[in-house]
Amino acid sequence: MSQPIAVKAVIYDREGRFLLQHRDDAAGIVEPESWGFFGGGVEEGETLAAALERELQEELGCKVGQMEKELFKWDRCPNGILNVCFAVELTASNDNLLLHERKDFAWFHLDELVELPLGSLVYENMSHLLRIASRVGSPADARLEQAILRHGKLRKKNERVFYARETPAILGMQLIMLMKELAEFRGLPVFRVCLHQSDDEGIHEMLMVHTRPVCIGPLKQEKTSLSYHMIDGVADVSLYDDAGACNRTIRVDGAGGFCERFVRLKANAFRSIQTISRHSIFLEVASGPFADNETVWLNEKD
Known part of the structure; x- marks a missing residue:
């Protein structure tokens, strides 16, 4: 049929x-x-x-x-x-x-x-x-962004990073998708919404959004824990040794069922996440605190 x-x-x-x-x-x-x-x-x-x-x-x-x-x-x-x-x-x-x-x-x-x-x-x-x-x-995009920030009680750090302004931090699928569509309109491949309010907090919960198929990594941080929780879309999480050889790939799928949906990793091991579907939305949870310069990229390591 x-x-x-x-x-x-x-x-x-x-x-x-x-x-x-x-x-x-x-x-x-x-x-x-x-x-x-x-x-x-x-x-x-x-x-x-x-x-x-x-x-x-x-x-x-x-x-x-x-x-x-x-x-x-x-x-x-x-x-x-x-x-x-x-x-x-x-x-x-x-x-x-x-x-x-x-x-x-x-x-x-x-x-x-x-x-x-x-x-x-x-x-x-x-x-x-x-x-x-x-x-x-x-000029609808600027007004739409301001409405999203007000409704979601978010503050904007830059085009790719947003933070919750208060606790509890509450986001619905409609608001997340509106943010994804706004980023797609602006040509941004990725952005994140930090549900924690400060980089100094001990737990960092980040809503990660890939607006199109894209690969982030391989990279690592010297942290004690890291997990991915797929909400919508399909992505491959790949693990690497220090020489750059990929030793495992785990497919995570927001549709659930037989597919894997959640994965917890060693944060201090190199990994990449590559979106396979048209877009992907997932929650990344990691131990804090965090600074951008703490990220080690495989192709930049000594």
């Missing part, structure tokens, strides 16, 4: 705002009470363009705008559907938009979305919306 397909419209205007619908909690609704894109399933014999035009007519009662080229595909939907998403610039009058399905709808600047419960299709693809906003002249 072929994978079911849905078409979705990323509707935007010249102010850099996006039109989202508020899902209800009716039976069969995926991610109820979340905000998401308009659109729906493709019927047998329909083209993607015809399906999207029909869905928007059914949901909003008019031709909303001109469908542009395909923006992205996304296959991580909880119901297993492949979503094909198209940008649609608003050409209709707002007065002609009448909600016929779902609970509500509204226009939002991207920074306003941080405080809303979003569908995973939206927050896992925010980089595409940032590119649209940038194209129409809306």
Whole structure:
């Protein structure tokens, strides 16, 4: 059986705002009470363009705008559907938009979305919306970052390092993914969120995010403990001797099941972690305190 397909419209205007619908909690609704894109399933014999035009007519009662080229595909939907998403610039009058399905709808600047419960299709693809906003002249990334820092109670050290401002430090998957998408938009391959507030603390808990396949290491620190806990994605953790020979590779997978998900290592042995999937998110826990100059890289050792 072929994978079911849905078409979705990323509707935007010249102010850099996006039109989202508020899902209800009716039976069969995926991610109820979340905000998401308009659109729906493709019927047998329909083209993607015809399906999207029909869905928007059914949901909003008019031709909303001109469908542009395909923006992205996304296959991580909880119901297993492949979503094909198209940008649609608003050409209709707002007065002609009448909600016929779902609970509500509204226009939002991207920074306003941080405080809303979003569908995973939206927050896992925010980089595409940032590119649209940038194209129409809306500097959305800086405002989105400030909203993320406020909501997550984080402080920014630099483009790649953030710290929790208070305890308890609380991060949800939506916020983590929004940070990943912002970093991806800015072309940053990695960043971390330190859940500890100071480098002098005895335990360092760091949310590590690779926005694309990348390898970090081989490296080591003179610490007493180190562990990786994979949250999302797939990575290979490789161990090396002092001569640089790889003597073991452990694959960790956020999907769990038969795959390994957690690994505790000797912190004073050389290791690398290489993301295999499109991205990876994992928790690294290590003994502290820590300074950047304490890291020893295999290719720089004496």
